[in-house]
Amino acid sequence: AQSVTQPDIHITVSEGASLELRCNYSYGATPYLFWYVQSPGQGLQLLLKYFSGDTLVQGIKGFEAEFKRSQSSFNLRKPSVHWSDAAEYFCAVEPRGSTLGRLYFGRGTQLTVWP
Amino acid sequence: DAGITQSPRYKITETGRQVTLMCHQTWSHSYMFWYRQDLGHGLRLIYYSAAADITDKGEVPDGYVVSRSKTENFPLTLESATRSQTSVYFCASSRPADTQYFGPGTRLTVL
Numbered sequence: 001a002q003s004v005t006q007p008d009i010h011i012t013v014s015e016g017a018s019l020e021l022r023c024n025y026s027y028g029a030t031p032y033l034f035w036y037v038q039s040p041g042q043g044l045q046l047l048l049k050y051f052s053g054d055t056l057v058q059g060i061k062g063f064e065a066e067f068k069r070s071q072s073s074f075n076l077r078k079p080s081v082h083w084s085d086a087a088e089y090f091c092a093v094e095p096r097g098s099t100l101g102r103l104y105f106g107r108g109t110q111l112t113v114w115p
Numbered sequence: 116d117a118g119i120t121q122s123p124r125y126k127i128t129e130t131g132r133q134v135t136l137m138c139h140q141t142w143s144h145s146y147m148f149w150y151r152q153d154l155g156h157g158l159r160l161i162y163y164s165a166a167a168d169i170t171d172k173g174e175v176p177d178g179y180v181v182s183r184s185k186t187e188n189f190p191l192t193l194e195s196a197t198r199s200q201t202s203v204y205f206c207a208s209s210r211p212a213d214t215q216y217f218g219p220g221t222r223l224t225v226l
Contacts, residue, residue, distance in 0.1 A: 004157075034214075043205060043217040044158075090157060101146060101209060102173070105157035 002027050004093050006106035013081050014114045021076040021109050023091030031093040033074040034103070035065055038088045047089075050074060061085070086113040118142075121206050121218040129226050134193045136221050138206030147189040148207040148215065149173075149181065151200075158205065164189055196225045 005024045013019055025031060032051050036044040048059025055067040065076045074091060091106040119140040128134050138147065145166050150158040150173075160173030162181040170181050178200060180192045189208075193200055203222050207215040 036217075043219045044207075046214055046216070049214060092158075101212060101215065102160060102163065103148075103158075103215060105150075105159075107155060107157040 002095070002104070004091055004104050004106040006089075006091055006109050008109045009107070010110045010112070012112040012114060015083050016080050019076075019078045019081045019085070019111070021089050021091075021111070023074045023076065023106060025072050025074065025091075025093050027093060027095050029096050030067075030069060031095045033065075033067060034092040034094070035059065035063070035074070035076045036090045036092060037061075038090065038108075040087070044090065047076070081111075081113055083113045083115060086111055119206060119208055119216055119218040121204075121221050123221060124219065125222050127224045127226065128196050130197060131195050134196050134223065136191045136193075136204055136206075136223070138189045138191070138218060140187055140189075140206075140208040140216075140218075142208060142210075142216075143186060144208035144210055144216075145186065146209045146211060146215075147183065148209075149179075149189065149191045150205045150207065151175065151202040152205060152220070153202050161191065161204075193223075196223075198225050201225045 003026045034049045035047040038044050047063050048057045050057045050067050057065050088108045090108045092103045122137045148163045149161040152158050159175050164170045164183045203220050205220045206218040209215040
């Protein structure tokens, strides 16, 4: 079955530590891939996206993600986390050739940052 | 201001009442979407629209109605609200084959 999996519901890191949020997908062909961030009480903001080409994608706020075809993964990373990064992070996919750019979301990973 | 807005931001209603959530975007994006966000489910697509007067069902359309008479507006109506429709609702818009941009959300409580 087609799915987007974020295995970690909640992650806690110390400020200044590195971060990796996992995302795996299950689709027939490599979909378009996205990471969104949602701060409390806010809408979703796009961090980065992968359509094709270089498998290491740079985004806003110092985030990057690496697409690994062999693992069907698109993990989000940040070398040094800031307290303002505390938020919920969603991985999303858009199957290639899908109708109207429909997005399918993972269930989200809540990030807590300790000072 | 330019962008995508939703109104109201918060709404409390009672079971059985009709409720309409508004979504307005100023980018002239042809595609618009309605999602609901529930704990443990992420975001799920309710309805989407390719252009004015073109709409289609998403994953969880039951109990909802949409219309799109103008490109910039995409209202979502709960014809007879139920407690299971208590949720946070997000509207989004995009150009074809481009990034979706999300509104700030409407928190709906059905008592």
